[in-house]
Amino acid sequence: MGDHTINKVYPVADAKSGVTPAQASSSLGHHLRSPLEPPQPPQTKNMHAHTQTTGDQKINKIHSMADGNTKSAIAPPLNHHLRPPLPPTPPPTHTKKQKRSSCCKCICWTLCILITLLIIFAAIIGILYLVFKPKIPNYSVDRLTISQLTLNLDLSLYARFNVQITATNPNKKIGIFYQKGSHLSVWYKNTNLCQGSLPVFYQGHQNKTVLNVALSGQNQYGRTLLAALQEQQQTGQIPLDLKVDVPVKIELGKLKLMKVRILGKCMLVVDNLSANNKISIKATSCKFRLKL
Missing domain, CATH: 2.60.40 (Immunoglobulin-like)
Structure with missing residues (x-):
């Protein structure tokens, strides 16, 4: 036979079974793969074309992935759901102001009480002086x-x-x-x-x-x-x-x-x-x- 190229086009999915040739080939390869062999990366495109050479014939095969409803099997990164830590909540600034205000209130009340007592004492002394009018012997x-x-x-x-x-x-x-x-x-x-x-x-x-x-x-x-x-x-x-x-x-x-x-x-x-x-x-x- 002379050199010629045979192009084969496979359907996207079997109408009855719903299994594509690519899926069947992938399943067979999965059973025959050695347990020590690292897993193959998943396919990243909906359509992938490769050329198979047999003797003098070149066969271009176009495989299709599962339809668009098939979910990707790639696992998300481990830190996908991790959020950055929240900054520590600063203490409320009004507590110091409250302490200062309470101390100021205590000091003010103490001064007011002392001043009141001094005024009362001075008033008593003044009344006694006016009533008795003391003189030195x-x-x-x-x-x-x-x-x-x-x-x-x-x-x-x-x-x-x-x-x-x-x-x-x-x-x-x-x-x-x-x-x-x-x-x-x-x-x-x-x-x-x-x-x-x-x-x-x-x-x-x-x-x-x-x-x-x-x-x-x-x-x-x-x-x-x-x-x-x-x-x-x-x-x-x-x-x-x-x-x-x-x-x-x-x-x-x-x-x-x-x-x-x-x-x-x-x-x-x-x-x-x-x-x-x-x-x-x-x-x-x-x-x-x-x-x-």
Whole structure:
């Protein structure tokens, strides 16, 4: 036979069985394939043409795939259905603002309460002041006597003074309770001569009380101090300071307030410091104040 080409065209599908020759050939090849042989990739086109050579004949075969209703056997990639991870949800920003606002509210309420209490306290003090009109007690030194002023063998100076003090309460509705722990002292040019204390007593409204207070003390620089006093006595003017520190409680009607202190200083000028002699007080000036 001479060289000639035979073209064979196969139908798309058998009308009865519905199996194409390509499907039959593929099924037969699947049964004859070795288990170690890798699977063949699926066909990607509806129509595929190839040429088969047999001897001197070339046969062009045109195979058709299954009709368009056949689904592809290619599996989707593994990450086809995987979605990218969602970003973390940021914390709500209003929580910090709420905390700050709550702290600000607490501070504002605390300040308001403190201011209110201060206003109430100031109002009470103002009302009490207007009702009772408190005044500081007055004190005066009426008499000063020296019972002893001697130089000891150890060259220390021993002094014993007697001071008569008049305490005046000028308040009409306020009483004064004199407490323990009072302190009175006599000084000469920043040198302490003697000290003592007031008795414990109650002083009523608009009352005057005369107090006799004994003061005593000892100074180790007796010789120098005695020489300075004798030299000052020749001038006829000896400056002395009487310092007072007295704790008291104020009574407003039947109400007893907290303890306060009466601080004062009386500057005296006397003519002499002779023991058992009459001492004349030439000048006196006293100042007192309250200390909470």
